[in-house]
Amino acid sequence: MLLAFTAVHAKGNAKSGQELTKAKACVACHGEQGNKPSAPDQPVLAGQHYDYLVRALSDYKNGRRNNPIMKGFAGQLSKQEIEDLAAWFSSQKSALHDQR
Amino acid sequence: MPRFLFSAVLGLALAFGAQLSLAQEKKAKKKAAAKAPAAAAAAAAPQEKAIVGDAKAAHDQKIAMCIGCHGIPGYKTAFPDVYHVPKIAGQQPAYIVAALKAYKTGERSHPSMRGISASLNDQDMADLAAYYGAPAK
Numbered sequence: 001m002l003l004a005f006t007a008v009h010a011k012g013n014a015k016s017g018q019e020l021t022k023a024k025a026c027v028a029c030h031g032e033q034g035n036k037p038s039a040p041d042q043p044v045l046a047g048q049h050y051d052y053l054v055r056a057l058s059d060y061k062n063g064r065r066n067n068p069i070m071k072g073f074a075g076q077l078s079k080q081e082i083e084d085l086a087a088w089f090s091s092q093k094s095a096l097h098d099q100r
Numbered sequence: 101m102p103r104f105l106f107s108a109v110l111g112l113a114l115a116f117g118a119q120l121s122l123a124q125e126k127k128a129k130k131k132a133a134a135k136a137p138a139a140a141a142a143a144a145a146p147q148e149k150a151i152v153g154d155a156k157a158a159h160d161q162k163i164a165m166c167i168g169c170h171g172i173p174g175y176k177t178a179f180p181d182v183y184h185v186p187k188i189a190g191q192q193p194a195y196i197v198a199a200l201k202a203y204k205t206g207e208r209s210h211p212s213m214r215g216i217s218a219s220l221n222d223q224d225m226a227d228l229a230a231y232y233g234a235p236a237k
Binding site: 035036037039040041042043044047048049050051052054055064065066094095096097098099100 | 163167170171172173181183184185186187189190191192193194195197198207208209232234235236
């Protein structure tokens with residue numbers, strides 16, 4: 001019987017994530033580093049928490065989070081690609097920070 | 101194949117845009133007395149007329165519910181879905197408003213955020229977005 005680990009296992013590969021931002025067209029709306037959104041209501045991704053980004057992309061993919069545009073893009077991603085993209089974006093710099 | 105994919109994505113984007121405009125029209129009709137036109141578009145969502153976010157009002161009165169989770173570095177959500185609470189400071193203001201609205205309508209599901217956003221009106225959301233948000237350059 002397998003032990004089910006819910007902890008984050010191997011983190012995604014940021015370098016692969018960087019390639020994926022172009023291959024999967026993330027750059028078009030979020031910019032290559034994820035800090036140049038193409039519209040005011042699109043989020044900055046750069047510097048966001050890794051596991052939150054994994055969660056967001058997974059939710060778009062499985063429909064728990066409902067967005068027709070993101071569903072199309074996230075639906076094409078494998079679990080590893082999601083983790084790679086999250087690793088890339090979370091390691092980039094932006095204005096995102098902790099603040100009370 | 102790639103052409104088909106491009107057309108499909110374009111179609112989706114257009115459909116989403118059309119849906120957004122319809123929602124905007126409905127909202128515009130519902131609004132009663134219009135306030136003076138706002139200059140600070142950064143603080144207001146694109147379809148909101150004339151709501152100007154007041155960062156000071158947010159700081160003085162409205163952030164109490166936010167700082168408990170979003171203001172603590174490294175804070176995580178509760179079991180069984182454990183992940184970092186997202187950073188909101190420095191995020192695009194219109195995205196903050198969009199997220200709060202999505203939680204309020206239930207379009208986006210999260211029990212705590214649903215409860216919190218239910219207590220916020222449009223002005224509150226604009227104020228919070230003005231306080232936490234920073235338009236990306």
